[in-house]
Amino acid sequence: MNGIDSSPIRKAFELARSIENPINLSIGQPHFPCPPNIIEAMNQAAKDGKTAYTLTGGIPELKEAMAKKYISGNGISYAHPDRILSTSGISSALFLLFNALVNPGDECLVVSPYFLMYPAMLKFYGAKLLTVDESFGPADLEKFKTNKIKLIIFSNPSNPTGKVLSKEQLHALANLAEATGAFLISDEIYELFDYDKKFYSIGKDYEKTITLTGFSKTYNMTGLRLATILAEKEVIQALTTLQQYTVVCAPSITQWAGIEALKTDMSSYIQDYKEKRDFVYDSLKDHYSLEKSGGAFYFFLKIPIQDEEFIKKAVEKKLILVPGYIFCESKNFVRLSFATEWDNLKRGMTALQELASRL
Ligand SMILES: Cc1ncc(COP(=O)(O)O)c(C=O)c1O
Structure with missing residues (x-):
């Protein structure tokens, strides 16, 4: 600490x-x-008594709606409810991921400038921080190929720079993940704030990607705490077990609001x-x-x-x-x-x- x-x-x-x-x-x-329709959906869920614990991984209706969103919105054809975990914001997703995946001394590559929680959490788990500037080209990643990298993480679009990584850069990161066996984590919390239509979900082309999708920024739901993780089944199973003993579940009425949010323009x-x-x-x-x-x-x-x-x-x-x-x-x-x-x-x-x- x-x-x-x-x-x-x-x-x-x-x-x-x-x-x-x-x-x-x-x-x-x-x-x-x-938006008021989202608030209304949340109120309705509360009035309908949907205030109990939900399934650890999230309500099936939200996971199904998210699978459809990943397929039609992000072009991730393999998305399926079994590969999705809903959690209490991306902050919780990061906590679960770093807890499950990172051991002391592990090397983790972060695209810089970075969201401040990444290095803070890596420090917390005793991992070693490697960075590459967001202006990198494929050749700049070559030197990391001999490292034993445990995970690679970036936010796209970026907090704090607003940078939208190019397809070429994303493919280079995926190639590095494949070559080193690292987990590739794409934090896409700002995906809709994409002003020049350049955003690309790397999960579309690289199936081992761990894609993080948040509701906080898109719908001003920062205090309502909702996000989803799309990953390989084994990863989702491990994270679900950990969630069971920590976060327990994403807030119930927020999950119902999330389904409505996905329908909101x-x-x-x-x-x-x-x-x-x-x-x-x-x-x-x-x-x-x-x-x-x-x-x-x-x-x-x-x-x-x-x-x-x-x-x-x-x-x-x-x-x-x-x-x-x-x-x-x-x-x-x-x-x-x-x-x-x-x-x-x-x-x-x-x-x-x-x-x-x-x-
Ligand atoms: C890049 C990035 N990821 C994650 C988060 C945390 O989001 P959440 O509210 O879903 O925990 C933020 C919040 O500022 C962020 O900027």
Whole structure:
């Protein structure tokens, strides 16, 4: 536990609370409300008395709906309810996976910048962290072929950069997994936030992929806790046994809400974020060196000074960001989230432009 530090995110929360009318661009969840039909389905499930433990692996109706979604939405033809486990958010899925798969000293490859839970959990289990930058090409993975890698993990689209990995990159990761016997974990929690239609599920081509699908971000269900894992049957069986003794099951009424969520059209929300993505890029491209985000709702902004110092200057303008060092080795980035109202975003861009002119 001593190796894990949760203070940077806590600090951002505390800062936001201490500033009057802050421009909070630090938040990692959508700003729109959970659609009312989903809430209604959850209420109905509660009224119908569906409040007991569910089967450990999840209610069959949700697993069936998810199998259909994987086949028609992700092109994963082999998806089947027997290969699916529903759990309490991707955070729980990661906890189960790392618990089941990782031993102390195991080498694990993480695409960097990374979601902060990956290295934290790997540290917790005493694993050794290897990283490869998200700009990698197939040749950059060659050097890992002689390593005894236990697992490879990435988020696609990425938190914190919004990068959508190319098909070529995904195939290279799958080839490395095949060559080393590593488990390949594709965290697809932001799959619908794909602004240029470039997202690809590697599970489509590589059957041993462990695909993680979350409801948190797509439908603003972060507090309702629901995700599914699609993997080979043996993996699902092991994780189900572990879930039985830990998480027990995903929240019952949330699972019923999940079935309704899958029927909900989120395209107008995604279109709003696409416009916000374009607005942020156009506002900042002449002031900072930045890659255009392709997905999720983040930009990873390169800054000319150290992140903590930049964050202090931003706070003077009421602007709250997350320091980049928690997502990668460098201290020259900050993460900004555009999952917010237009007014807030416009104020934020003005503050960032002013900051750039002073540096
Ligand atoms: C890449 C990524 N994976 C997983 C999670 C956790 O999601 P959940 O709410 O499903 O636990 C997050 C949340 O920020 C995330 O950004």
